[in-house]
Amino acid sequence: MKKIDAIIKPFKLEEVRAALSEVGVTGLTVTEVKGFGRQKGHTEMYRGAEYMVDFLPKIKIELVVVDNMLDMATEAILRAARTGKIGDGKIFVSDVEQVIRIRTGESGEIAI
DSSP states (O other): OEEEEEEEOGGGHHHHHHHHHHTTOOOOEEEEEEEOSTTOOEEEEETTEEEEEOSEEEEEEEEEEOGGGHHHHHHHHHHHHOOSSTTOEEEEEEEOOOOBOTTTOOBGGGGO
Protein backbone atom coordinates (compact mmCIF):
# COMPACT_ATOMS: atom_id res chain seq x y z
CA MET A 1 0.00 0.00 0.00
CA LYS A 2 1.13 3.53 -0.72
CA LYS A 3 0.24 6.89 0.80
CA ILE A 4 -0.01 9.83 -1.56
CA ASP A 5 0.30 13.38 -0.21
CA ALA A 6 -0.44 16.00 -2.85
CA ILE A 7 -0.10 19.75 -2.36
CA ILE A 8 -2.20 21.61 -4.94
CA LYS A 9 -3.69 25.03 -5.67
CA PRO A 10 -7.03 25.49 -3.89
CA PHE A 11 -9.09 26.11 -7.04
CA LYS A 12 -7.99 22.73 -8.44
CA LEU A 13 -9.47 20.66 -5.60
CA GLU A 14 -12.76 19.73 -7.30
CA GLU A 15 -11.03 18.75 -10.54
CA VAL A 16 -8.55 16.55 -8.65
CA ARG A 17 -11.32 14.94 -6.58
CA ALA A 18 -13.30 14.13 -9.73
CA ALA A 19 -10.22 12.73 -11.50
CA LEU A 20 -9.43 10.48 -8.54
CA SER A 21 -13.02 9.25 -8.39
CA GLU A 22 -12.84 8.33 -12.09
CA VAL A 23 -9.86 6.04 -11.48
CA GLY A 24 -11.51 4.33 -8.50
CA VAL A 25 -10.20 6.16 -5.43
CA THR A 26 -12.91 5.80 -2.78
CA GLY A 27 -11.64 8.05 -0.01
CA LEU A 28 -9.30 10.90 0.74
CA THR A 29 -8.59 13.57 3.33
CA VAL A 30 -8.33 17.26 2.49
CA THR A 31 -6.62 19.91 4.62
CA GLU A 32 -6.19 23.62 4.03
CA VAL A 33 -2.50 24.41 4.48
CA LYS A 34 -0.07 27.25 3.81
CA GLY A 35 3.44 27.04 2.45
CA PHE A 36 5.93 28.19 -0.12
CA GLY A 37 8.50 26.77 -2.48
CA ARG A 38 9.97 28.34 -5.57
CA GLN A 39 7.01 30.70 -5.65
CA LYS A 40 8.42 32.47 -2.57
CA GLY A 41 5.16 34.27 -1.79
CA HIS A 42 4.11 37.64 -3.13
CA THR A 43 3.56 41.24 -2.04
CA GLU A 44 0.17 42.75 -1.21
CA MET A 45 -1.11 46.19 -0.32
CA TYR A 46 -3.12 46.73 2.88
CA ARG A 47 -4.25 50.22 3.93
CA GLY A 48 -1.60 51.80 1.75
CA ALA A 49 1.26 49.70 3.09
CA GLU A 50 3.00 47.01 1.07
CA TYR A 51 3.83 43.77 2.85
CA MET A 52 5.19 40.36 1.94
CA VAL A 53 2.97 37.28 2.09
CA ASP A 54 5.43 34.41 2.53
CA PHE A 55 3.01 31.54 2.99
CA LEU A 56 0.52 30.91 0.21
CA PRO A 57 -2.76 29.03 0.67
CA LYS A 58 -2.65 25.46 -0.65
CA ILE A 59 -4.67 22.27 -0.31
CA LYS A 60 -3.14 19.03 0.96
CA ILE A 61 -4.80 15.83 -0.21
CA GLU A 62 -3.94 12.56 1.53
CA LEU A 63 -4.98 9.14 0.28
CA VAL A 64 -3.88 5.52 0.58
CA VAL A 65 -4.07 3.21 -2.42
CA VAL A 66 -3.11 -0.37 -3.20
CA ASP A 67 0.19 -0.67 -5.05
CA ASN A 68 -1.37 -1.38 -8.46
CA MET A 69 -3.44 1.85 -8.30
CA LEU A 70 -0.48 4.14 -7.54
CA ASP A 71 0.30 5.10 -11.14
CA MET A 72 -3.34 5.74 -12.03
CA ALA A 73 -3.88 7.90 -8.93
CA THR A 74 -0.72 9.99 -9.39
CA GLU A 75 -1.44 10.49 -13.11
CA ALA A 76 -4.99 11.62 -12.27
CA ILE A 77 -3.63 14.19 -9.81
CA LEU A 78 -1.00 15.40 -12.29
CA ARG A 79 -3.53 15.77 -15.09
CA ALA A 80 -6.15 17.57 -12.99
CA ALA A 81 -3.88 19.82 -10.90
CA ARG A 82 -1.48 21.05 -13.58
CA THR A 83 -1.82 24.63 -14.81
CA GLY A 84 1.70 24.85 -16.21
CA LYS A 85 2.57 27.75 -13.93
CA ILE A 86 4.86 27.94 -10.93
CA GLY A 87 3.18 26.84 -7.70
CA ASP A 88 1.19 23.91 -9.14
CA GLY A 89 2.35 21.80 -6.20
CA LYS A 90 4.01 18.50 -5.45
CA ILE A 91 3.13 14.83 -4.97
CA PHE A 92 4.86 12.75 -2.31
CA VAL A 93 4.56 8.95 -2.21
CA SER A 94 5.47 6.81 0.79
CA ASP A 95 4.98 3.21 1.93
CA VAL A 96 2.19 2.28 4.32
CA GLU A 97 2.86 -0.71 6.55
CA GLN A 98 -0.60 -1.20 8.02
CA VAL A 99 -4.16 0.12 7.74
CA ILE A 100 -6.80 -0.71 10.34
CA ARG A 101 -10.47 0.22 10.04
CA ILE A 102 -11.49 1.33 13.52
CA ARG A 103 -15.20 0.42 13.21
CA THR A 104 -14.69 -3.24 12.27
CA GLY A 105 -11.08 -3.99 13.18
CA GLU A 106 -10.37 -5.09 9.59
CA SER A 107 -6.78 -4.59 8.52
CA GLY A 108 -4.70 -4.57 5.37
CA GLU A 109 -5.94 -3.71 1.89
CA ILE A 110 -9.56 -4.51 2.76
CA ALA A 111 -9.50 -1.64 5.27
CA ILE A 112 -8.62 1.02 2.69
